[in-house]
Amino acid sequence: MADPLLVVENRDGAAWVTLNRPPLNLIVPDLIHAIRETFHGLRRNPGVRLAVLTGRGRAFTGGMDVRVMKDLGVGSAKTLITALHEAINAVHEAPFPVIAMVNGYCLGAGLELVMACDLRTAAAEARLGLPEIKVGVPSVIEAALMPGLIGPGRAAEFLLTGEMISAEQAYQWGLVNRVAPLAQLEAATMELADRILACAPTAVRMQKELINRWRQTDLRSAIDSGINAFATCFATGEPQEAMTAFLEKRKPDFAR
Numbered sequence: 001m002a003d004p005l006l007v008v009e010n011r012d013g014a015a016w017v018t019l020n021r022p023p024l025n026l027i028v029p030d031l032i033h034a035i036r037e038t039f040h041g042l043r044r045n046p047g048v049r050l051a052v053l054t055g056r057g058r059a060f061t062g063g064m065d066v067r068v069m070k071d072l073g074v075g076s077a078k079t080l081i082t083a084l085h086e087a088i089n090a091v092h093e094a095p096f097p098v099i100a101m102v103n104g105y106c107l108g109a110g111l112e113l114v115m116a117c118d119l120r121t122a123a124a125e126a127r128l129g130l131p132e133i134k135v136g137v138p139s140v141i142e143a144a145l146m147p148g149l150i151g152p153g154r155a156a157e158f159l160l161t162g163e164m165i166s167a168e169q170a171y172q173w174g175l176v177n178r179v180a181p182l183a184q185l186e187a188a189t190m191e192l193a194d195r196i197l198a199c200a201p202t203a204v205r206m207q208k209e210l211i212n213r214w215r216q217t218d219l220r221s222a223i224d225s226g227i228n229a230f231a232t233c234f235a236t237g238e239p240q241e242a243m244t245a246f247l248e249k250r251k252p253d254f255a256r
Contacts, residue, residue, distance in 0.1 A: 005034040007056070008042075013049040014193050015042050022057025026065040027109050029083065035113075036087035039094055049201055050193055051094065053117060054101035055110075060126070063108025066135060084109055085141040092116035092142065097196055097208050101189045102126045102167070103182065112142035115149060118208065120175065121189045122167040123182040128175070129164035148215065150175050200238035200254055 009016040017038060019025040042048045055061055064084075072080065091098055091113060100117035106128045114120055114128075122128070130139040130146075139159050147155040150173040158165070170176045180188040196204060206229040214222045233239050238254055245252035 005031045006038050008038060010047075013047060013197055015045075015048045015051040017042075017051055017053045019053075019055040019061055022055075024059045024062035024105070025055045025057060025110070026062050027084070028065050028068055029080070032083050032087045036083075036090045039087075039090035042096075043090075043094060048096055049204065050096050050196055051098045052101055052189060052193060053091065053098060053113070054103055054189075057104070059105040059107075059110075060100070060102045060114065061107070061110030062105055063110050063131070069135075069137075081140060084112075088113050088116045088142050093212065095205050095208065097204065099189060099193060101185060102128070102176065103185060107164070108132055108139070112139070112145075115145040115175075116142045118211065119177050119192060120170075121178040121180065121185060121192060122170060122176045123185045124167055124179055125182055126167040126170075127164045128167070128170050129162065130159055131162040131164070133160065134162040149173075198251075200233075200236075200242050200252070202236045202238050203233055203242075206233060 003020055005020055007018040007020050009018075019031070021028075021031060025031075039051075042051060068080070069077075088109075097119065098117040099119045099121065100114040102114060102120060102122040104123060104126055106114055106122075106126060108129075108131060111128055111130055130143060132139045143159065146158065149155075150158070154173055165173075167176060167179045171179045178188050178192060210222075210226055210229055213225050217225070238252075241254060242252045
């Protein structure tokens, strides 16, 4: 039996999802389907409080397999890119935070997948890029997130040249949150995940929903959504426990 294209491991409320087509984890239609279905499944699991997305081998992913694209026509190209968007959007719209742990090269559709995550850690050796323009097509779908992450000028240069940047450059531009040597990357990612998992579960989910909504709406609507989320949290008992724990100088127990 062939190895699964994605491996999912549950670590105390954190789902570790690993792209499993080493060494480059090139994206093909079956992997696109697996990403979409995996995150739809995780969405339905109330025990998942956070996900970490990474790759097995020397790359997070080298991007779309060019052999899949080279003979496309207009109709089949639209079908493929729509399916890819639906898979990446399942990650972007997950009701829990998603951390991308970039363990090596992260290119093309892979970087679009990473930008759809909420937080990003990267190995110091990693290289990131959107080289689609070098093979005759623009970077599309979730590449639209890039100007908001690094600014329009940097995004334009990145998109129009197709050149790669280092993990350190990505960190300086605000594209990734942490950089660590590869041997220490998992520990750095777990430390970031643990900080989130220590917070009130409902509040984390509401904050994730608000972050996404803020990108897509006007300021007045964003504020109204926040007011409603703030009030709704008090129906869960979590703010009461967190605030009591703060005053009593102890860790909150959200399992009560």
